Amino acid sequence: MRIGVIAGVLVATAFAAVVTTGTVAKVITDQQEAQARSVANVSCDAAIGPTQPGQGNRGEVDAGNLDEQQRGTVQVIVEIGKQRSLSPRAWQIAIQAGMTESGLRSLDYGDRDSLGIFQMRPSMGWGTPEQVTNPVYAVNKFYDVLLAVPDWEKRRPGESAQAVERSGFPDRYHKWEPMAVHLVEYVGQVADVVGCGQGAGAALPPNEAAAAAIQFALGEQGKPYVWGATGPNSYDCSGLMLRAYESAGITLDRVSRDQFKDGAMLPVEQAQPGDLLFWGYDESDPSTIHHVAMYLGDNKIVEAQQTGVPVHTRAVSWDESELLPQAVRPGV
The missing domain is CATH 3.90.1720.10 (endopeptidase domain like (from Nostoc punctiforme))
Known part of the structure; x- marks a missing residue:
């Protein structure tokens, strides 16, 4: 798959070391801190992330089960989100959508002519088969459509993902909330995804x-x-x-x-x-x-x-x- 070319083995290895254990301290360089501060969070919203009582470390466990290709996809989603100065909520929505649609893999098959990370259909105007199976194109296209969704940043992340994907099973995107917020925090190095402040x-x-x-x-x-x-x-x-x-x-x-x-x-x-x-x-x-x-x-x-x-x-x-x-x- 093309995703391996973009993410790289070094990125995936570093990523795995972070998400597979809660005891590893987050080491953020001055440059990374500055970059994180440049990305604006949305207003406080405790509905984002692993908020259901009793879920414990579900997000961390799910993230730890991702393979190299999936981790590379997350890295692409986060990096493009940062490059476009999109809020961490946008990254989370894309991660939840990608995990639901393809398991965060750039697939060359799907329902009817659905392809790529987000199972975009060339016949529906998402792009050519070559484009929608290119992770960089697919992620940018997802963000383009997301930004056109009214009040996307005020909805529950899974609802915003559904507004982009228009699935016949709208509730399925919620399943990956805990994992997505864990990934945004640890891969994107955002200390407080919900925007409510530490403590x-x-x-x-x-x-x-x-x-x-x-x-x-x-x-x-x-x-x-x-x-x-x-x-x-x-x-x-x-x-x-x-x-x-x-x-x-x-x-x-x-x-x-x-x-x-x-x-x-x-x-x-x-x-x-x-x-x-x-x-x-x-x-x-x-x-x-x-x-x-x-x-x-x-x-x-x-x-x-x-x-x-x-x-x-x-x-x-x-x-x-x-x-x-x-x-x-x-x-x-």
Whole structure:
């Protein structure tokens, strides 16, 4: 395949040494640091990468299973992304698409006339067979089409990949999120793919508003749960959050699904007191959110849970069923 000519054995060997172990320190030269800083990250989005609770080191394991040709493809994707000053999210989208379509290999076969890393079809105007099986051309063409997708940088990476590929199986691109973010971080030498900052809890410390909201919510313990209620004598889950932050001078939307958009997003494992946690029928889809609670620290929350259960505090686990992988910090 042509990819071997582009990537080279030395690149692949160095790549393998990085992705196959989490104990190898990332050594970045001054020149590489400068290059990394020149690539702008998108705004904080904890939905990018291995964010599902309980996944552990899945991304690292998947990356370690890549062979030389696959590693070379990743290197081409990252290098072209840097040359074009595209954000790390674009690299990740391309990696997820390539892994899904061809296993990150420049194939000379596929469904009907589909060819190359991204299974581009010459008959559909993607280029000649020679072009679409040329990794450099294919990656640049993928980026060209991606940049024309409305709001591509605001979508979940797998959704943006689907917008380019237009597959009959749109959800399959999500599978490679953890691996893709691992590769972007270690191959692209981007320290924080999600853009939330290392240790986001420390970077965004709880403010006075959070303290006031916590005090209000705790003061409502014992009051009954009533669906649709916003106090003062009863609450539903989002009604309690609404009034708690209202007491602190911050306006939240009325329902939990909209409250998910009412602040800075960060990985749920980095939640700090006052942050909102969300539960959905599909942990990867915010449109399925049905419950919200306030994190108190020390693995505890305060919530208005359900009919028959008054406002109360309880323990929470990051591996809890239906817990979304993002927390939200209102007012930030």
